[in-house]
Amino acid sequence: MKPERFETWLTVDRKGLYCRPGGFHIDPYGGAKRAVVTHGHSDHARPGHEDVLATRETLAVMTTRLGTPATKGAQAAAYGETIRIGDVAVTLYPAGHVLGSAQVLIEWQGARAVVSGDYKRSADPTCPAFEVVPCDLFITEATFALPVFQHGDASEEVAKLLRSRAQFPERAHVVGAYGLGKSQRVIALLRQAGYDRPIYLHGALAECCALYESFGVRLGPLKPATGAKREEMKGEIVLAPPSAIADRWSRRLPDPVTAFASGWMRVRARARQQGVELPLVISDHADWRELTETIEETGAREVWVTHGREDALLHHIKMTGRKGRALALVGREDEDQ
Ligand SMILES: [Zn+2]
Ligand SMILES: [Zn+2]
Secondary structure, three states: OOOOOHHHOEEEEOOEEEEOOOOEEEOOOOOOOEEEOOOOOOOOOOOOOOEEEEOHHHHHHHHHHHOOOOOOEEEEOOOOOEEEEOOEEEEEEEOOOOOOOEEEEEEEOOEEEEEOOOOOOOOOOOOOOOOOOOOOEEEEEEOOOOOOOOOOOHHHHHHHHHHHHHHOOOOOEEEEOOOOOHHHHHHHHHHHOOOOOOEEEOHHHHHHHHHHHHOOOOOOOEEEOOOOOOHHHOOOEEEEOHHHHOOHHHHHOOOOEEEEEOHHHHOHHHHHHOOOOEEEOOOOOOOHHHHHHHHHHHOOOEEEEEEEOHHHHHHHHHHOOOEEEEOOOOOOOOOOO
16 A cells, blocks of 8 residues: 655655655765765765765765765665665666766655656766656755756857857866866866867866766866966866856966856856856756656656745646645755756
8 A cells, every 4th residue: 555645754854854664864964874865966965974875976976075975884876776775665766967866766665756866857978867767756956946947958058168269269268167067067068079178177176077087987188277387278278166267266377268157157147246258058957847847757746846946846846736845955055056
């Protein structure tokens, strides 16, 4: 018999989303006994859990960033491999968000719940594509859950960057991109577009790029920006964390064109406010169409929204005859938009 009410076995406590019959949290805030972690961004992968289950890639990201992913034990699961935890079966599926990112399917007494973490549906050469997992309850984020958000084709944004470079051969192009996921995706898209020159990296991005390469993601020639001569940087592409593009750091570059790769660059005012000359709409999160189509495709009769702009999405969920609920998890969106 299917348990009718998901609230009776999937609850929210001060550490976040908790699966009662499994005895574990998903992406908990820290210090959980058992944690299943969807991906390595710091708003999902936090330190101090006793036991962690995640993909091998996510565990490697956690080891790189936190030192140790778990105080007692870390268990790696391959995509599609089912693991029993307590009374439930847990299976990870690709989320298409960053290297190692996973959706978590939890099966209990015939009911199927999917916690999707962060995800996107558009192509990304650096990680396996999102897989639709049929379920009764789908738990989704809502970072870009407004119809105005349409991310478009990321390769067109990269073409824009290359055109600007051709137009200003005397200037460096400094592209703000988050360390885990976005910067590797921008590099891979540049390579796909045939750009084979060395790409210069701010020191903060080097570690994650090395990690991607250790998992077989080819990024081509990369060079540290630190120590490179001003003259040498003319006409080159430099990647840096978003905080560095408007900072003293970028002043060493020859007359830099500042670009920023983010889903938020759809909002012109935000680009202007951040002093971004060349906004590149490249997002690792689902846009409005991807969110609503994914909900449809999973066949879920109930949808819970973890965080973001949940009002419009909840309205849509109700209008399409589903049950909706806002979880309003705090502390998300720290890192990766
Ligand atoms: Zn994320
Ligand atoms: Zn997130």
